[in-house]
Amino acid sequence: MWNQLDLFSAADRPYSVSEITGRIRALLEQEPAFQSVWVEGEVSNLSKPRSGHVYLTLKDADAQIPCVIWRSRATTLPYFPEYGDRILVHGSIGVYESGGRYQLYIDFVQPAGLGSLYKEYERLKSLLEAEGLFDTARKRKIPVFPNRIGVVTSPTAAAFRDVLNVLRRRYPQADVLLSPTQVQGAAAPPQIVAALAALNARDDVDVILVVRGGGALEDLWAFNDERVARAIAASRIPVVSGVGHETDTSLADFAADLRAPTPSAAAELATPDRAELREGLRQVQVRLDRTLARSLETYRRQITQLARSLTYFSPLTRLGDARQRVDEFMTRADVAWKHRLNLEKQRFQGVVSHLEALNPNAVLRRGYTIVRDRKTGHVIALSRRIRPGQPLTLQMQDGDVPVRAEPEDPSLKTEGLA
Numbered sequence: 001m002w003n004q005l006d007l008f009s010a011a012d013r014p015y016s017v018s019e020i021t022g023r024i025r026a027l028l029e030q031e032p033a034f035q036s037v038w039v040e041g042e043v044s045n046l047s048k049p050r051s052g053h054v055y056l057t058l059k060d061a062d063a064q065i066p067c068v069i070w071r072s073r074a075t076t077l078p079y080f081p082e083y084g085d086r087i088l089v090h091g092s093i094g095v096y097e098s099g100g101r102y103q104l105y106i107d108f109v110q111p112a113g114l115g116s117l118y119k120e121y122e123r124l125k126s127l128l129e130a131e132g133l134f135d136t137a138r139k140r141k142i143p144v145f146p147n148r149i150g151v152v153t154s155p156t157a158a159a160f161r162d163v164l165n166v167l168r169r170r171y172p173q174a175d176v177l178l179s180p181t182q183v184q185g186a187a188a189p190p191q192i193v194a195a196l197a198a199l200n201a202r203d204d205v206d207v208i209l210v211v212r213g214g215g216a217l218e219d220l221w222a223f224n225d226e227r228v229a230r231a232i233a234a235s236r237i238p239v240v241s242g243v244g245h246e247t248d249t250s251l252a253d254f255a256a257d258l259r260a261p262t263p264s265a266a267a268e269l270a271t272p273d274r275a276e277l278r279e280g281l282r283q284v285q286v287r288l289d290r291t292l293a294r295s296l297e298t299y300r301r302q303i304t305q306l307a308r309s310l311t312y313f314s315p316l317t318r319l320g321d322a323r324q325r326v327d328e329f330m331t332r333a334d335v336a337w338k339h340r341l342n343l344e345k346q347r348f349q350g351v352v353s354h355l356e357a358l359n360p361n362a363v364l365r366r367g368y369t370i371v372r373d374r375k376t377g378h379v380i381a382l383s384r385r386i387r388p389g390q391p392l393t394l395q396m397q398d399g400d401v402p403v404r405a406e407p408e409d410p411s412l413k414t415e416g417l418a
Contacts, residue, residue, distance in 0.1 A: 018097065025095035028102060034093035039065070039104060040112050046083045056081070058089070058104065066103040067091070073107050078121075078249050086112040121224050124251060128226070133233040134254040140238045142258055142270055146206035148175040149270060150199040150237070152192060155180045159213045159242070159263035166267035170274055177205060183212040188222035193231040200236045207270050208237050210252055211263035214245035223250040232256050242266025361397070370395040374402060 015023075028034050041058030045066075048054055052071030057064050067089070074080070081087045091106040110118050128134060149167065153160045155178060167176060179195035182188040192210070199205050210232065212223065222228065223243045232239050232255040241256035242263040253259040260266035356362060360370055371380045374391040386392065386405045394401040 017100070021095060021097045021100055024102075025097060028093050028095060031093075036090070037093060037104075038088060038090050040088045041065070041086070043081045043083055043085045043087060046081070058087075066096075066101060067106050068103055069106045069109070077109050078118075079110055081109055088112045121251070124224065124226050124229070125254065128229055128233075128251065128255070133229065138233075139257045142238050142240060143206045144272060146171075146174055146270065148177055148204050148206055150177045150179055150202075150205040150208040152179050152181055152195045152199070152208060152210045153212060153263075154183045157183060157211075157213060159183075159211045162213075162262075162264045163209060163211055163242075163267040166264050167271060170268065171271035172274070174271060177202075182222075184215070184219050184222060189225035189227050192222060192225075192228050196231045196235055196239075205237050208235060208239045209242060209263075209266045209270055210239055210256065211242040211266050212244065213263065214248060220244050220248060220250055223252040226251075228252055229255040240266045240270045360395075364395065364397040367397075 039058060041060050041064075043056050044059055044064070045055070045057040047056065052074065054069035054071075054074045056067050056069075058067055059065075069077070088110050089104070089106045090108040091104050093102060094105055095102050132138065151160060151163055153163075160178065164176065167174060177199070179199050181191040181195040183192070196208065196210075199208050210223075212220065214220075220243060223241075229251040232241070232252055238258070239256045240258045240260055241250070241252045242260040242265055243250045243252055244262075246261035258269055260269050364370065371386075372378060372393045372395060373380060374393045377393075380386060380392070388405055388407045390405045392403050392405060394403055
């Protein structure tokens with residue numbers, strides 16, 4: 001019986017899928033011819049996921065090759081392909097190991113058959129850049145509040161209508177002056193130069209918009225003309241370019257003072273937004289009101305403080321204080337006088353009481369008698385001064401009694417009458 005294991009010798013070892021894919025990748029990436037290759041084909045299976053990378057398939061009648069444009073490249077491409085376009089791309093061949101397929105990593109894209117235009121574009125760009133026409137230092141600021149806006153474009157172009165619509169909405173107070181020109185074909189470049197010169201000959205134009213809608217490279221070629229680029233760079237009036245779509249880049253964009261991705265965006269970049277201005281003014285008004293209110297409150301407090309100071313130093317205030325002090329002195333004097341009067345009254349009453357106590361009548365009322373000489377009325381306080389037969393008057397409580405001293409009774413001791 002035949003054994004399948006007999007097909008392998010001991011020295012043979014099977015490769016893993018990863019090993020085979022890795023060796024194929026190494027062979028392709030080590031081949032210099034595959035690391036810088038130009039491929040022409042038709043675009044199909046175009047995909048733009050949220051990651052920003054671009055996936056597509058290039059095909060012809062007999063074969064196809066999957067392609068990848070990394071996000072970092074896709075955002076800088078001067079031309080972006082659409083489904084069904086026939087394009088010429090540059091890139092390198094590699095292997096996507098997880099998918100087990102080879103693919104082309106694209107770093108440059110241009111429409112097929114326009115290689116000569118791109119070469120001319122790169123030549124002019126290098127020339128003008130070397131002359132300094134694209135230097136950032138020479139670019140001027142766009143006026144914030146333009147009074148008159150010049151527009152260089154075709155009067156029948158949709159780009160002109162878009163610009164007018166934006167200006168009516170954002171900044172209707174600005175005047176719009178159209179300098180008409182063709183924007184496509186061989187006659188367009190000199191007409192664009194003449195339109196720019198006509199606006200620069202005026203003194204009432206604040207900013208110029210050079211605009212055109214999107215199109216193929218050959219349709220936009222008038223704005224890659226050297227004469228147009230030099231005229232934009234030499235313009236006395238600041239220039240905003242809005243040529244093509246966002247992915248389109250022309251020499252006019254590099255020469256202008258400001259590049260806009262679209263004609264509508266050019267009108268937006270050249271003017272302020274009326275709604276934003278109103279909101280800004282409203283906020284300024286609110287801040288001014290608050291500042292004024294704070295200032296008025298500060299002045300009010302200062303005036304109140306000054307009024308208090310004036311009141312404090314006012315003669316009327318001092319006179320009132322003096323009057324109050326006089327009232328206080330009078331009150332204290334009245335109290336002191338009444339106190340002094342009470343003291344004197346008490347003292348007087350004490351004297352009266354003392355005199356009352358010394359009043360002979362008070363002694364008489366207690367049963368005592370005062371002896372007086374009837375002739376002289378003198379009080380006789382000692383008995384030895386009484387002579388026998390001397391007329392006397394006895395002063396008693398209820399009246400005087402006349403008496404006469406009788407001779408001394410011999411039985412009495414005269415010593416006790418001292």
